[in-house]
Amino acid sequence: MKKLIAIIAGLALAAGAANxxxxxxxxxxxxxxxSPEIQGDSVTFRxxxxxxTVVNLSGSWMPNPWGGSIPMQKGADGVWSVKIALPxxxxxxxxxxxxxxSVNDPLxxxxxxxxxRYLNMLMVPGERTENYFPANQRGTVSYKWYDSExxxxxxxxxxxxxxxxxxxxxxxxVLYLLHGAGGDEEAWTSMGRAAQILDNLIExxxxxxxxxxxxxxxxxxxxxxxxxxxxxxxxxxxxxxQNAYVRSLCEEIVPxxxxxxxxxxxPESRAIAGLSMGGGHTITASIxxxxxxxxICPLSAAGSATAEQVKALKDAGxxxxxxxxxxxxxxxxxxxxxxxxxxxQGLDHIFYESDGGxxxxxxxxxxxxxxxxxxx
Amino acid sequence: MKKLIAIIAGLALAAGAANxxxxxxxxxxxxxxxSPEIQGDSVTFRxxxxxxTVVNLSGSWMPNPWGGSIPMQKGADGVWSVKIALPxxxxxxxxxxxxxxSVNDPLxxxxxxxxxRYLNMLMVPGERTENYFPANQRGTVSYKWYDSExxxxxxxxxxxxxxxxxxxxxxxxVLYLLHGAGGDEEAWTSMGRAAQILDNLIExxxxxxxxxxxxxxxxxxxxxxxxxxxxxxxxxxxxxxQNAYVRSLCEEIVPxxxxxxxxxxxPESRAIAGLSMGGGHTITASIxxxxxxxxICPLSAAGSATAEQVKALKDAGxxxxxxxxxxxxxxxxxxxxxxxxxxxQGLDHIFYESDGGxxxxxxxxxxxxxxxxxxx
Numbered sequence: 001m002k003k004l005i006a007i008i009a010g011l012a013l014a015a016g017a018a019n020x021x022x023x024x025x026x027x028x029x030x031x032x033x034x035s036p037e038i039q040g041d042s043v044t045f046r047x048x049x050x051x052x053t054v055v056n057l058s059g060s061w062m063p064n065p066w067g068g069s070i071p072m073q074k075g076a077d078g079v080w081s082v083k084i085a086l087p088x089x090x091x092x093x094x095x096x097x098x099x100x101x102s103v104n105d106p107l108x109x110x111x112x113x114x115x116x117r118y119l120n121m122l123m124v125p126g127e128r129t130e131n132y133f134p135a136n137q138r139g140t141v142s143y144k145w146y147d148s149e150x151x152x153x154x155x156x157x158x159x160x161x162x163x164x165x166x167x168x169x170x171x172x173x174v175l176y177l178l179h180g181a182g183g184d185e186e187a188w189t190s191m192g193r194a195a196q197i198l199d200n201l202i203e204x205x206x207x208x209x210x211x212x213x214x215x216x217x218x219x220x221x222x223x224x225x226x227x228x229x230x231x232x233x234x235x236x237x238x239x240x241x242q243n244a245y246v247r248s249l250c251e252e253i254v255p256x257x258x259x260x261x262x263x264x265x266x267p268e269s270r271a272i273a274g275l276s277m278g279g280g281h282t283i284t285a286s287i288x289x290x291x292x293x294x295x296i297c298p299l300s301a302a303g304s305a306t307a308e309q310v311k312a313l314k315d316a317g318x319x320x321x322x323x324x325x326x327x328x329x330x331x332x333x334x335x336x337x338x339x340x341x342x343x344x345q346g347l348d349h350i351f352y353e354s355d356g357g358x359x360x361x362x363x364x365x366x367x368x369x370x371x372x373x374x375x376x
Numbered sequence: 377m378k379k380l381i382a383i384i385a386g387l388a389l390a391a392g393a394a395n396x397x398x399x400x401x402x403x404x405x406x407x408x409x410x411s412p413e414i415q416g417d418s419v420t421f422r423x424x425x426x427x428x429t430v431v432n433l434s435g436s437w438m439p440n441p442w443g444g445s446i447p448m449q450k451g452a453d454g455v456w457s458v459k460i461a462l463p464x465x466x467x468x469x470x471x472x473x474x475x476x477x478s479v480n481d482p483l484x485x486x487x488x489x490x491x492x493r494y495l496n497m498l499m500v501p502g503e504r505t506e507n508y509f510p511a512n513q514r515g516t517v518s519y520k521w522y523d524s525e526x527x528x529x530x531x532x533x534x535x536x537x538x539x540x541x542x543x544x545x546x547x548x549x550v551l552y553l554l555h556g557a558g559g560d561e562e563a564w565t566s567m568g569r570a571a572q573i574l575d576n577l578i579e580x581x582x583x584x585x586x587x588x589x590x591x592x593x594x595x596x597x598x599x600x601x602x603x604x605x606x607x608x609x610x611x612x613x614x615x616x617x618q619n620a621y622v623r624s625l626c627e628e629i630v631p632x633x634x635x636x637x638x639x640x641x642x643p644e645s646r647a648i649a650g651l652s653m654g655g656g657h658t659i660t661a662s663i664x665x666x667x668x669x670x671x672i673c674p675l676s677a678a679g680s681a682t683a684e685q686v687k688a689l690k691d692a693g694x695x696x697x698x699x700x701x702x703x704x705x706x707x708x709x710x711x712x713x714x715x716x717x718x719x720x721q722g723l724d725h726i727f728y729e730s731d732g733g734x735x736x737x738x739x740x741x742x743x744x745x746x747x748x749x750x751x752x
Contacts, residue, residue, distance in 0.1 A: 117485075
């Protein structure tokens, strides 16, 4: 019996069968279906759906990814397919729409989680995405728990330690990297490819080896929904919860990390960055704790700062203020206003403007751009 | 603009909207759809699919989960639903079949990954599943990389450290926990609920605080497919790769763990357990390295041992030999044969027989059963 299993498994492995549909095809002598299949400058998507009436493809590269879709054609074998021009290098998400129902590609195990949704990924290689693929030297990603007295709950956070951390005796600087509304402590590693980006930048000598801490920015959440823990009931008007998450970040998470990891516990070795809501948290943290972080990077930020608040940062000797926003982002005007205030107050800074809007393609680009500027 | 976003997000959060479909329903005043919904001793599944012709439900609790399915009924609102008797406490997987295409439940973010497939979970609470839900005190789960000279690749493994590891100065015993064919280094934490089981057992004082190491048992793989790394080409007949994974486990992974974690590096503080192919790896490791592990737990194992090999384990002073198998498992006869050899050679052991077959419900049960017996 053992041998029989080994033989079957061996045959399936030898054939490169990768999942149930492929195994079934292999076992019953059918063709092997691949999806998505990148060939030169085109990509083909396929779905076996013999009894479906209409099958469409919807992808984030389309002009209107929420409503746009491309019809797929049914072959004699019941496999629907469509071949399109390969979009420019980026990580896209897509799904099929089978008789009006969104369906993930069962042949593609590359999946992101965005809040409660699982989305198939199409990774198009190229210069822009080079650092989004695995490096040769890879750091550790850990899911840890800390007690928050401010929020009254035990909470999970994600910690990236760079390659070599375990065997080195060195102390490291720390980047606190915050997600946006709808995200959680897995957003930057899942959609943001943060571990891959840092691995690549560090391996290439472009960024300092650093620890990256990615907390959960929803003050009522213990952890990502997938952990199955109930959210805490909170009254949003309760003064006790005013800026509660930012206070927990600076008064609880920073000390927790500095106690449990080999870190350089000084402002010049602390950076804070965040996107959208997390950009707001970044700005708020810099206002409430101007002495804590020497590197401040609000990305597509939902937040603003007054002249006085900016002056306090200048007085504190901030080393880098990296403000980034897409020119079609609905928060672009706010970023321009903050840029103006920073300029007026004479705080040296970078206003990094990119094409596009409020999307992960920009946030990956920003991380890949500002991480090399930290701790130097 | 910031205020407007905050208001929208606040409203959505206040309404408890949890994903895109719910948000859309909320935004457009539609009803909030919940799936699956456990009420008393029934559970209802729902899917919005106005243009589908036939929608069925398929679940792992059904007599024939591979082919069995229950028809769902379409309501006037285009929502298909079916209400069934709640199956007995266990973690089940299920999916919808929309016009012949398997579709995950978009309203259920509780998902397991089984190889290349993502499967929705139905978690039915009860005495049997008590330890599968989150405990109050939770350990850390880390994804680490080690270099294997034997396999010639850098490889990922999963490490669970118990609650309190970071702040304690104690040294811990280690359980090496191996997956089966088709699995990888995430199988035990995803399908096996290993972190939750250990958290609960340790919190209740039923198991010793221990580290659990879950490597990748596919010698050609660097890591789970989701990491997007190419598999190594290996000739399965090459003598160089004979027992290569087991050798890497005992000669590379064990030393790697004992160097990088605070562990008690002695046989009486090392346990090895594995399911199916991993049960075979467990038996092979115990044969090739009889002095290494004092606790040996082959689960639904694809493997056997001779009288002589068992005698060597007895001579080595093994403290626990926990053999487990389901009575309808296709490997049951092999386990009975091993039980007989163990008895004949006078090696004290437990032969734990359970209902059912070669399934994760058994492997969770076995971990929950043998973990309290380790290191005592």
